Amino acid sequence: SGSRGKKLSASIISEKLAACVNIVPGIESVYWWEGKVQTDAEELLIIKTRESLLNALTEHVKANHEYDVPEVIALPISGGNLKYLEWLKDSTREK
Template identity: 65%
Template sequence: MAHESQAAPAPSIVVYVTVPNKEEGSKLASSIITKKLAACVNQIPGIESTYWWEGKVETDSEVLLIIKTKKSLLDELTAHVIQSHSYKTPEVIALPIQGGNPAYLKWIEESTK
């Protein structure tokens, strides 16, 4: 007799986006959630980023957004960040979620479009 099995949730990812301040982070996070491009956006203030930009080393205070979403939404999320962001070249880096709480991963899928 075959057992009924539940389908595995769609592949999920974590996306990192840095923003210059809390206000821009809150606005971007809200628009991402409103458009159902992600299930959750964490905002981590007080990070310091050091990077190469236009031939020199820069250091700035930033806020890191950690975005949990489905892999299938990455292109749309990236386009939204680029359109909404104040940086000329905003960071959008996606990392795969290899596993975790099945109920949480299902929630990501159900909370996004």
């Protein structure tokens, strides 16, 4: 469902909850849910934001996702292109 991922991504960006979202299509997920192994075609959204927005972003995804328990996990940014990191900060709200 490309449009769902795009719609969610656009709402995240317009709310300034992130600076950039990468939509990675063609993901096949195999996972344990409701007592059995499930397989689903999914999209992976890689969302670049500040740590202070993690709670607000998580709540936004939960409110706008069709899954009861959407995956939201945080990976820290330990460094990188300072100009990019400044842009990330300038493109997001503080909390």
